[in-house]
Amino acid sequence: MRTRDGVRLDADVYRPDAAGPFPVLLMRQPYGREIASTVVYAHPTWYAAQGYIVVIQDVRGRGTSAGKFELFANEVADGEDTVNWAAQLPGSDGQVGMYGFSYQGMTQLYAAQAQPAALKAIAPAMVGYHPYADWAYENGALCLQIGLSWAIQLAAETARLAGDEARYQQLYAAARQLPLNDPVPARPEVLAAIAPESFFHDWLDHPTEDDYWQSLTPQLDSVDLPMLHIGGWFDPYLRGNLRLYREMASRSPQPQQLWVGPWGHIPWGRKVGAVDFGSKAISPMDQVQIRWFEHFLKGKLTDLLDQPPVCWFEMGSNHWRRFDAWPQPETQRYFLHSSGLASIRTDDGKLSQAPLSDGDDVLIHDPWRPAPARGGHAAIPAGSFERTEIDSRSDVLTYTTGPLKASLEVAGEPAVELICQTDAASYDLCAVLSVVHPDGTVYNLTQGYRRCDRDAIQPISLTLQPTCFRLNLGQALRLSLSAACFPAYPVNPGTGNPAKSARLIEAQIITLTIQHGQSAGSKVLLPVLPSAAIG
Template structure:
């Protein structure tokens, strides 16, 4: 097809082997259309066999499509033009739906922004809806491993299309061993040399609240479409999925469905990290999408519309749970930290205590203090969670044994504990540098001593050195059941590298100067303090 500015965009079109008029399913992606996101979805021919014309298109400047690729820059206009073109394909009934995850999810939102007449329903999955706080940064901290890895991947594809073999080979090699130990890890030499126009240079230079991000954020205030939202508990963009779902559910006249599995970014299977979540964790999304689009594009009944709109996979019990709405935060448990000051040195010293009395009545007059030292020479390493590669659940007992990790562990639970929704940690703490990071991990501790992470959060904070301040970190939303006899644990550190860039300790929070300039930081947390607690949404 030709865009309004006469750029040719190429697509593969899969058709049902039958006569008649059929609706169109469209995916717009930057990775070579033959892949067609089969890393998480069934092949387009499977969808075509269920009565859809399926269009898989290379976006501008990718695959064999003409033009110059610029991250998100052309997706509004090109999305509009493509939807209208697809609606008028031979054999089309004029109705178009869009599906896809990650970048392919964002192309749906940008096309929807343009409000093409033919677009009737979408199914955005794993989207960083607001790219600043939902994709590039988390609570002010740059996602290093995921960001650099993706930038190198896109740069390598650009080099391949230009037949620049030297650049492609250098970038390909860098993708297999990410250059996170360069002088400035957020701007590795390979990107400076072979991809000086990479989007990541802009991302690292603009903090998440900068005006820049508005230019690459889908503007959906005037958009109302049926949306099937899909996310994963260990996916780095879950914040964006939940933000989009909540915004649309609050104002849409159409159904908004949300399904969140125990998955990382890919694949969507029962094995996530080192845990097997059972057969129920294998992706139901392909079959759900058939129902979804059959309803909106050819008026067939859909059983999923007769069910509650929010479906969350409960880790531990390994089953899907249905909710009438995103879990409210009204039913919340508050847990407090306690120790003798050796929570970094002995795993049994730090205690996690469930509060039964009114919150303001339980704190002693003199809180205990846990102090630890963050050494950038040996930062606490990443292991699973949502931001590291690979993602998922792993046994982190060895990491929790480090002396630069505070651990607070509950007694074995007398009954199973079910948590669904938001998890929040507040810490009354201080650091001796103008800036420091806080990495929080909530885990289950099993009777055999293994420790499997359930959800994590990360934040970058600035303040006056050695001044006591309260900092709140919202962890990744989650849904789990911690069984009777298991324990809960909160682990606290000042690094999670290379998932996030190491904080150099300077006053400009988003800056990442040379590795050799990073400063040793001493941090302290007041336990048994009213502003130091874990908050769980129990549902």
Template sequence: MYRVLPKQTASMYTRDGVRLDADIYRPDAAESFPVLLMRQPYGRAIASTVVYAHPSWYAAQGYIVVIQDVRGRGTSAGEFKLFAHEIADGEDSIYWAAHLPGSNGKVGMYGFSYQGMTQLYAAVAKPSALKTICPAMIGYDLYTDWAYEGGAFCLQTNLAWAIQLATETARLRHDHTAYQALLTAARNLPLNNPEILQQLAPESFYHEWVAHPQADNYWEELSPKRHLQAVDLPIFHIGGWFDTYLRGTLRFYQDMAARSTQPQHLLVGPWAHLPWGRKVGEVDFGAKAASPVDRMQIRWFDQFLKDIDTGLLRESSICLFEMGSNIWHTFPNLNTANQKSYFLSTTGLASIREDSGILIQNPQSQIQNSVDVLVHDPWRPVPSLGGHAGLSAGVFERSHLDCRSDVLTYTSTLLTEDLHILGEVVVEIDCYADQPSYDVCAVLSQVQPDGKVYNLTQGYIHCPQNTAVPIKIQLQTTCVRIAKGNALRLSLSAACFPAYAMNSGNGAVLNSNDLRNAQVITLTVHCGGDRNSQIFLPVI
């Protein structure tokens, strides 16, 4: 461990003459060191310490640590526009960091969320000094991984983030009226007046995201995915089972692992977007769930920035926290060949009685053809609770939601042996709605002997029209052990609000104060016969 010098503040200028400011933390030693760079939009003093150790800790491990305000944020000059300048500004910042006094010319980057995205964009330019990155909780394809899920707009997370950025913009502009109104809105989510962004932040990215509900050229140009195809770096990928952006983390990892010549490692813990601790929602996953990321990142940087043989290249590339057993496990890959199917069966009262809807594995005979009907009332939509898509994320007791008559529940018999799930759960539902458009939310839960129900993973799909084929809902990838003596439950609803924009029967409702065109939606789910609905579990 090195002593760390007092923090310094330094500035650089981009190729178009914009000043970017940074704090620099240095070891108190005469030797040269690699540089760790974090570029972020939230004020560099915070330095992502909501999930990482303070930069001075990283400096004490023998690194020059640079925490930089991106263009138009903090004290950096210029105009902030979401992701627009991060390729060129990232390249310029890496060149500058590599040539700081005391630098050995090698640069690594770390950070999560927007700070993770700045790593991807900087890597696009392939600066020679950038040797490795450690992006956490990122969007690879911004449409499918960040803004929308299953074609549905991720209302609560997008709106909350847009208000946060707009509030900081108002503060930097010294617009006290707008700042106070936006701050009040940020502290009273979910909003009753999302139009506040239109009034006080007309330049917000939010309006563009809402205006592009399809995966069109706007998203292709904005996303880092298309630009990263020629990039080949050693990358440490970090995610959380209840993170909103886990889809992006896993898709980026899988894409890079398939084509990269450099090591690609993946770590996924039982965390929401923040913080990264042992308790997520109402469940405590134990001491081992505390974040190992800081020490693992130092080991990674020692390997690729200091050329120290840390041994990590001889270890399995995937490390996952299995919830339920609350143990970290290593795997050579994410492929799971084994699948268990559970078929939905019902007496037709799955919205009324817990014993009506049943999950049946390996039925001895054909399941009787039957239907369940749920009615979605836009005046009282099924509320979001936990999972990955809303605030607050994580695991919560949800038996009170499963008792609602607009939620269909299907429960298995008690498990006679432990069930280990690893991978992407898929729900296939044969259903029909009486409106042109509808949504379906699917939640997989564990039912305890005492009747308490805790969500494990969920998924959501926007169906723009009725089809003759069953719909497939991809649930968030998970890794969990369900102990024998518990049961599985699948819960289906036509809303999960405000995590996702509610479907009016003709499209998304972004303003819950305006329900003039919102229709009651009657959804019919078919079970058994030649119209099976089922759930596919990837098991180990």
């Protein structure tokens, strides 16, 4: 097809082996259309066999499509043009739905922004709806490992398409071992030299939410479409998925459904990290999407819309749970206390529903040996991993409940409130909630990260990744606190300088004092379903 400004965009078109007309399912993506997001979805031939014309298109400047690729810059107009073109394909009935995850999810939102009449329903999965807060940064901290890895991948594809083998090989090597040891770790020299046009430089140069980020954010205020929202508990863009769902569900009369599985970004299977969540965790989303599009593109009545619109996988019980709306759980408070040895002994720090008057904990962050990332939503690989070794480090504070005397069901967004004192101009906080099994093994369930200034209002509030889990009799809940999670996020040098200019040599040792023990002191705010209780 040709865009309105004359650029040729290429697509593969898959057709049912039957007489039409048929509705069209469209995916627009930047990775080479032959992949067709088969890392998480069934192949387009499967979707075509369900009675759809399936179009997989290379976006501008990617694959074999002409033009210059610029991150998100042309997706509104090109998306509108493509929807209108797809609706007029031979055998099309004029109705178009869109599906896809990650960048392919964002192209749905940009196309929807243009409101082409032929676009009837979409299924955005794992989208960083607000690219600043949902994709590039988390609570002011740069998402280094994921962002840099993606920037190198796209730059390598640019070099490959240009036939520049030398640059491609350099970037290929950098992707296999991220260049994190340059003078400015967040701005590696290989990317600056080989891909000076990379979007990642812009992301570094805009460390706060300004007009640059507003220009990248899909404008959906007047959009009213049925949307099937798909996320994963260990996906880095879940914040964006939930922001989009909440916004649309609050104002749209069109159906909105939310499905969240126990998955990272890739793949969507029963095992993520080191934990097998059972056969029910295998992705049902291909079948769910077909039921969604059967209803909105073919007018067939399915039972999908007869069921509650929020469907979450509950880790621990390992089954799907449905809610009539975003759950409104009770908030239970668990106070931190210890004898002052929570950094040395994993059996010293306690979580208790009653505040106790006891000492503070001192945490020493050494940038020479920062607390490492392991799993969660922002690291590669993502997921749930055994973390006893990390919790045993002296730069990690741990606080644990006693063995549970009743089940504990958590659904929503946990948070911590911490009273922190430091002389450093800036510091980071990483909070991880984990399950402690009776045999002493520890597996992370959810975590959060935040960049803080010394003069920030106390207590510091840190919202963790949304989650849904069940702890059973005899298990315990643990909070782990550190001042780093590297390389998921860059090491905070303590100088107050943003990641774009933070030099490795400037990194300082940071002393943090966590105050606890009073009713207004440091605590965990846990969203617990009303039927749950803790012993």
